[in-house]
Amino acid sequence: MDEALAKAQFQVVALDDAFKAKWEQAQKDGTTVAAAGAWISDRGYGNKLGVSARTKSILVVGAVAYTTTYREALARRAKWQHTLREVFKKVDFIALPTLQTLPPKIPPSLKLDLLESAGPGYRICKTRRRILRKILRGPS
Amino acid sequence: MRSPCRVIVGYVVSLTLVWGGCSTPRNGSSGPTFIAYWPPPKNDQRLRLAVKDNIDVKGVVTTAGSEYLSKNSPPAAHDAKCLAIARQRGVQIVGKTNLSEFAVAPSGINDYFGTPKNTYNGWRRLIPGGSSSGSAEAVVSGMADVAFGTDTAGSVRVPAACSGIVGLKTTFGLVSLKGVFPVEPEHLDTVGPMAKDVAGVVRGMDLLQDGFAARYEATVAAKPSAKVIKIGRLNLSGTDRRIDR
Secondary structure: OHHHHHHOOOEEEEOOHHHHHHHHHHHHHHHHHHHHHHHHHHHHHOOOOOOOHHHHHHHHHHHHHHHHOHHHHHHOHHHHHHHHHHHOOOOOEEEOOOOOOOOOEOOHHHOOOHHHOOHHHHHHHHHHHHHHHHHHHOOO | OOOHHHHHHHHHHHHHHHHHHHHOOHHHOOOOOEEEEOOOOOOOOOOEEEEEOOEOOOOOOOOOOOHHHHHHOOOOOOOOHHHHHHHHOOOEEEEEEOOOHHHOOOOOOOOOOOOOOOHHHHHHOEOOOOOOHHHHHHHHOOOOOEEEEEEOOOOOHHHHHHHOOEEOOOOOOOOOOOOEOOOOOOOOOEEEEEEOOHHHHHHHHHHHOOOHHHHHHHHHHHOOOHHHOEEEEOOOOOOOHHHHO
């Protein structure tokens, strides 16, 4: 990233540790507000058949965030906006990587093979395999 | 006794069906990149736009990546407001893209519709990033020139970064959320464009905010050199050194 910025010949100034601490707090607050918001918006689906366990667990995390840290996170919003306004008096843009690490591999239990490329696709394949078995079995 | 002829025919049928099952999953869509895909006519020169399936397209069920919604929701009665300019300009909407269910997970994994492949690094089977995983892949695969995603806490930016394309989280409130499945619409939900490069994102933004491309050109003309632009570099602890460098 630093190489790309230098190559493009931007004027680069390092932002200090005080700002970094505020950024990290704001990032945590943003995650809290998003998680709580997901619970507020989608909690009605939390007990529905056809909603994945993964999503249901995210909604539970959102419920916890809503009852614990949500209000404090929202309360810090105005102060954070003020901090940002001050920084943008000194710089035109803030640069940092979207991902701090390279994307991880899909966990082994979720690897998609030829016949399990999709939930519904898998079911279709299973049905087709049943039909095929009948065809291949021949007259009984 | 099993006839050899039947076995051969069965084998050929088997190969066809297995292959078909993988390349043509439900709803006639083209694969887990899209939940619904409408191939553009041949030689159609119009801009091809892919729309994340948590944004209403009139006459189509908005699944938000969910089995439950796909089976229990009626087709959208109206287009989402953010599609108004695209419709006005006759842009070719090529389909509705896959996503993490309800747009709440950053991995891009979808247990029901399947997980879009990260073809940028396909052989390594990396996560596509989410929640706008299908929108990113639609752009990478060349099935769309521009894709609309939504971003609450990284849902455009993360899949764009995972796939090596450009994605923009727009300013909250700039683009209408009417007709968009909500995550956190009070403070954070946004609609944003994704494309292979900055020029593509500008074209996408121009579909979300009329006159954007002209303003972008004017801004670039006012500061044509990077030398006059000041960047505040933020180094976060825990960042992979290969990325920071």
